[in-house]
Amino acid sequence: MPATKTLPQCAEDAIETAINEAADEDPVVLWWDDGGYLRDVVERVSHSLGCEFHAAEQTPLELRADAPRDRTVWYVPQAHSDDVDWFKDVENTGGAIEAHIGKLGARCFENDRIQAASIRTAYEDADESDRKQVAKTLFQELNGEGGLPTIQGLQTKIVLDGHDDPVQFVLEHGAENLPNNSEDLLKIRDLLVDDGVAAVEGVTDEDVLVTRTRRWAVAEWLVEEGLEKSLLDAEYRPESSSGLGISRPELQSLLSKVDSERAEELAHVYLDPDARFWHDVLRTYDDPWELADCPVDASLEHELWDEWTQSFHDGDYETCATRASTRHQRLETTYGDVPWTHVWEQAVEVAKLAHELETWEERGDTTDVVDLYGDVDEGTWQIDNAVYNLIISGEPENALPEEHPATATLDDLRTSLAESRYLDYLSDLGDLVVDQIEDGSPFVGENYAHQFFDQEQEHLQSGQSVALFIVDALRFDLAHELAESVRRDLPSLEVDETPWVGTLPSDTEFGKAALTPGSKFSFNIELDDGELVPERNGREISNYQREKMLKDDGWSYIMQSEDDESGWSSTRVAYYWNDLDKAGEEELTDFEGVFSDRIEKISDIICEKIDQGEWDRAYILADHGFVSLPQNVDIDDIHPPDEAEKVTRRWVAGADLDEDTPGVLLDENAHLGYLDDDTKISVLADPIQRFRNQGLPDARFYHGGVLPQEFVLNFVTITQE
CATH class of the missing domain: 3.40.50 (Rossmann fold)
Incomplete structure (x- = not known):
């Protein structure tokens, strides 16, 4: 009343x-x-x-x-x-x-x-x-x-400290907030029975009351997702819906209302391996993935992982990716940022990477390495990106209870893919590059980075306002991430990605020198007194000369620094960001994690400057890419030939190099368009080979060679839609 x-x-x-x-x-x-x-x-x-x-x-x-x-x-x-x-x-x-x-x-x-x-x-x-x-x-x-309120409703709230639903109160708070006196406990028990929790009838112990209520609620959700009622004990079988209105399982209703912090706490309750609510039923269930949308009960979680692992070992990677994505979305929606969510998120990446590695050789004409690797939609750059994401996502299984089967299996799957199988992929890709170069005229018809200013002169010299963001060591997949960030943050802009062939050798001094004003015939690289030198119009392009050339051509030249705010009011801006290459060379063990932070930072800068400025066009450019090897790789140090006049870890140069020199020979037969006739460069394509030389061993992060990751670049063009 x-x-x-x-x-x-x-x-x-x-x-x-x-x-x-x-x-x-x-x-x-x-x-x-x-x-x-x-x-x-x-x-x-x-x-x-x-x-x-x-x-x-x-x-x-x-x-x-x-x-x-x-x-x-x-x-x-x-x-x-x-x-x-x-x-x-x-x-x-x-x-x-x-x-x-x-x-x-x-x-x-x-x-x-x-x-x-x-x-x-x-x-x-x-x-x-x-x-x-x-x-x-x-x-x-x-x-x-x-x-x-009614008297009964008010009495319920008094007993439940202001809560009006006895079932959800017990499901959320457990025995922690139950009353100390037995009379109030029995009142709560009777309220639970009135609400359909028959399993607590006659119970007088608070821990038993909580356990049975939670077990009943888990059963209700399992039945909602398709579990046959007859598999449950009679007192745990949920009552049939009246058909009036829309009803949800009590536990689902509760978890949809709590805040993120409380949801995380409840994940440790309902996925606790010590509280396997329906272990005997679920461990013998024919297809646990029929119930995958139920995010409670550690027994179900463990059965799902075991089934997923078996499918992975059977090579059914597409099914694995789909199922892991389904489970990840359900757990993320229910609990948010918890270890179980992270594990299934990584499982998606593991399955996708396994599928990519298995099928990459079947991607059409493998004689065109630039297209094979650099196709924006289908290129194998996605394999490198998957490995990169896998590494920066860490080891999420370490935060799980040790009883979770992922703690015993995920690391092996990750290691197999990101180390041995990825290394095989790099080796095979290197062989394809060597074959293409040795066949002669390897990159005919492609966009060359040293021709960028000439090829884009219609936009660069037309009086339009233009911004160039030149990022050192921006690998193809990381450039794609920057493009995606612009699309997300500035949806009114048109963003296009195009593969370009970077300058060889794929080192900073040549890549940045190539991105300078001048015709496509004015750039060349030649040996000069034992040094390999980039030139424009016969003049060496040092850092000073590059800055002078750009300023003489009307560009505002801005280097990344603590004080880089001046110069942005110009209608033509060239902004240089060098953190990636520097981080890769210095962070020899965990540079992927550092890169992730750097990419986010440069993304913020680019989006901010483009949003604040009124440029007609902007470009995100790179001087070269890089290769990131697995953690534990034995490097094959090889002796440079006696004829080498210049020796680095990934290439050697000399006028008298021949075809017996380790690596693949770049000479007049390569028709790159910028090598001096008397200059020969032998560049390594094998991912684990290095020429013996002084300096850091760059065991994991390197560039300078001819793997596509090092020289096939992704130039991003941003225009007003």
């Missing part, structure tokens, strides 16, 4: 009655409130009735300081005591009200005073720590905002 009045209405009735029954025409009404939870209510009602209001802050005697002249309500936030006789005159000439929030709350139920007495008793019997919560519940439910 619902309440008929609110707390303010009952307070108003009490004060009006006291005034009407008082001997004085302008009486003082004294309100004793045990606990002091009605002050705001009494004060508002007093003012609405035209009465002055005074409250005792420290002692009731404060109210005697000033004699009242009009109708007044004196409020004392404590219980009345017969030992105190300070207000006998007020009681005789005015009125006295003894009502705490529990007593006033009971008066709100005029039509059921007998049942309403339990409201008063609940407040009076509560200890000091619980009384505040009871008062809070009474105020929230009876203050007149949002309708009036």
Whole structure:
């Protein structure tokens, strides 16, 4: 039966009655409130009735300081005591009200005073720590905002510390917040039974009550996803839906409402391997993936992983990717950022990488390495990106309970793919490059980086405003990530990606020298007194000369630094970012993680500058890419030939090199368009080979050779749509 009045209405009735029954025409009404939870209510009602209001802050005697002249309500936030006789005159000439929030709350139920007495008793019997919560519940439910409760609903909230759903209360809080006294515990049990949790009938132990309620809720969700009811014990079989409206399993409803922090805590409850709710049923279930949309019960989670691993070993990688994605999405939606979510997210990447590695050789004409690797939609650059993402995603299984089967299997899968199988892929790709170069004229018809200014002169010299973002060591896949970030952050812009052949050798001094103004015939590389030198119009392109050439051509030249704000107002800007190459050379063990941070940073800079500027066109360019090898690789150090005049770790140069030189020979037969006739360069394509030379061993991060990762570049063009 619902309440008929609110707390303010009952307070108003009490004060009006006291005034009407008082001997004085302008009486003082004294309100004793045990606990002091009605002050705001009494004060508002007093003012609405035209009465002055005074409250005792420290002692009731404060109210005697000033004699009242009009109708007044004196409020004392404590219980009345017969030992105190300070207000006998007020009681005789005015009125006295003894009502705490529990007593006033009971008066709100005029039509059921007998049942309403339990409201008063609940407040009076509560200890000091619980009384505040009871008062809070009474105020929230009876203050007149949002309708009036029933007695049963209010009793439920009092027992459940303000919660109105006994099932969800137990599912969320467990035994932690259950009442200490057995009478209230039995009330909760009976409420659970009334709500359909037959499994707790007759239970008197709080831990058993929680375990059975949670087991019942997990069963309800499993049945919702397709588990046959007959597999469950009778008392755990959920009742059939009435068909009226839309209902969800109790546990699903709860998890959809909690915040992210609480969801993470509940993940450790419902995926706890020590609480396998339906292990005997699930371990023998024919197809656990039928139930994959149920994100609770560690037994189901473990069965799913074991089945997924078996499919992976069977080579069914596409199914593995689809299933892992399904499971990841469900766990992420339910729990957010938790270890289980991360493991399945990595499982998606593992399956995709395995599929890419298995099928890459079947991608059409493998004689065109640039197209094979650099096709924006289908290129094998996606393999490198998958390995990169796999490495930076770390070892999420280490955060799982050790009983989870992923702790014993995921590392082996990851290592096999990102190390041995990836290395085989690099080796095969290197062989294809060697074959293509040795066949002569290897990259005919491709875009060459040294021709960029000449090829794009229609846009660069037309009076349009242009920004160049030249990023050192921007591998194809990382350039794609930058392109995607621009698409996300600035959706009104047109973003295109195009493969370009970088300058060989794939080192910084040649790659940056190539990206300078001049015709495609004005660039060349030649040996000069034992040094390999890039030139434009017969002049060596040093860092100083490159800056001068750009400035003479009307470009504002900006280097990445702490103070790089000047120059952006120019209509033509060339901005250089060198952090990637530097990070790769310095972070020899974990440069992928550093790269991830750097890519995010340069992405923010590019998007900010493009958004703030009003350029007609912008480009994201690279001087070269790089190769990242697995953690544990034995490098094959080879001796450079005696004829080599210049020796680096990935290439040697000399006028008298021949075909017997290790690596693949770049000479006039390669028709690159920029090698001097007397200059020969032998470049390594084998991923683990290095020429013996001084300096750091660059065991993991390197460039300079002719693997596509080193020289096939992704130039991004950004225009107004």
